[in-house]
Amino acid sequence: MTEFPRRLLAGFALGAILVAGTPAFAAFPSAPDGPAPTVAPVLRQVTPGVVNIAVQGRVRVNNPLLADPFFRQFFNLPNGPVERRTQASGSGVIVDAEKGYVLTNNHVVENADVIDVTLRDRRTIRARLVGRDPQTDIAVLQIKADNLVAVPMGDSDKSEVGDFVLAIGNPFGLGQTVTSGIISALGRSGLGIEGFEDFIQTDAAINPGNSGGALVDLKGRLIGINTAILAPAGGNVGVGFAVPINMAKSIMEQLLRYGSVEHGRIGVSGQDMTAEIARGLGTGRIDGGVVTAIEPGSPADQAGVKTGDVIVAVDHEPVRNWMSVVNRIALARVDQDVTLTVDRRGSVQDLHVTVAPAATRPRQARGSEDYQ
Template identity: 85%
Template structure:
């Protein structure tokens, strides 16, 4: 081994030790049998709170033959519909041990008649579906069992690109599996995966079956619910996405309290801030969402928002881009007041806007983009 390689390995181990919170000397064992850097202590605390989910359900099958009246009569299908049984597997995270609440993805359980949850200690219990929200792909289950262990929730708004993370789930139905990586990007949107997207992107290996599993930091705090991958070849290529836990928590609270999620709007349309727009508006801001249209008579109109306002925060939480503005408004409960902090010609002001319900067919702003 060359001297330069030795220096590199020494520095790497020292850095890993600091990141994982271990004493620095742990990275420099005094003998070949000494301790090595590891995340095993974190996983011992977290993995009991990550579960495997198996579902059975029914889906309707579309077939051109069903359009033939003779075919339907011959097979006694008066309504022209055929259903088939389905089976699927995924993952989930226990977030309340006392009440048995489990977070998972909507797409894991959306067609389920029967949901079975297998715990880390191999106990299998039947789960009750509390509620689900297709727009954010979050669902809440409840299980009844003794000695449950919950994964503590972190604050996904404090996550940064480069943070080390661990993904825990049930890939390909193999059973509980742990992978590691970093936060590759924040605020990913425009992927067409969900209605409201603000993903944490990670290169920790996420594969089919990981859906609904945990993305945790190196302190064992839950920062995301693993949801989707970009997989041109059908497997992991290092581009995975998780719903931020702050978004998932907001959805869970609404489902527990109301049984449904009603996404809100205030009647504005906009786009991401760009350097060109900033020059035109005479501001040095590079983040936020620029209001490009306001629905006449909407709550935003009544609150005094103007075209050209830059929304830099919603309820005093900074907005990186337009989608973060949309998401925070959409997650607010209908009839709730939200505070929009806007930059207008370089001056900041707070405007209080009442959230309204999103109509079944939202009106379109000029240019074709829907009001939010």
């Protein structure tokens, strides 16, 4: 049976819970007379910066019967759309204690009328939605309170497979909970969860309600915002996904500065590099993305990008695959100049491209690859 990725729902029904721990630190034996290995000192610093989020909102009821005038009259329903009240919960991370900024997931707050944030010290504060970006599933809240504690941001580009991590959140509404594991993979994409995917995959237990919580390294640095799970049975099976903090930080900066995120494009389509393509192009590279088509008159066309070019870096930051290229360009602000480092049959050169609005992107036929 094919397994489909499922987004962590912010709301849930509380039922029987099976808890499975990951012995991430069993590999570190303690001395016979010494202290047992522990991450408690790290958690004492980090957990005050991870919050629980409760939302109340409205969603439209989509029922074909409601479009029948006789049905509406019989049940004395008012004209217009029918809505129902919702309640849900999730998690968030304080990233700026002075200004009270909190990172969370868009799907936690997208239908919210009221957002309440509960701190580690049990204070509950009404939050303001600063902005949100459905394409990356990132939202920014703001709270006003004294003595807030922020979780320091790390550099997710420096994360490696095998790094130990801790996931902190509010699973099943139980309250703040910590699980441990390792980074299982980097750059996960093609899951169909978000518009722009470059997930950190981890086996640290993540469950419904963990959405928007923190993924931190053993130095207490925030490297990801927990977002989704692969859950064929509806619960944790050791395959969770987090938005890298570098991506979340970029989205937050745009939301704070402009109030919205305008994803860009340069007018190219492409695919991942393979050993066969590398041999055909006369290069030994297997990382990066190969350009397969260029939109005539697009910024990429004007900058001199050619079919067959292998994009190996964007703004001098190496890219792993084609989705990495797409994500980096999409996170650039419209009218911003970006530098593409391309390998053209063994000759490496930099090309300067001005990002165009994604809103002008032409629709492609079903099954064809869209220009980025």
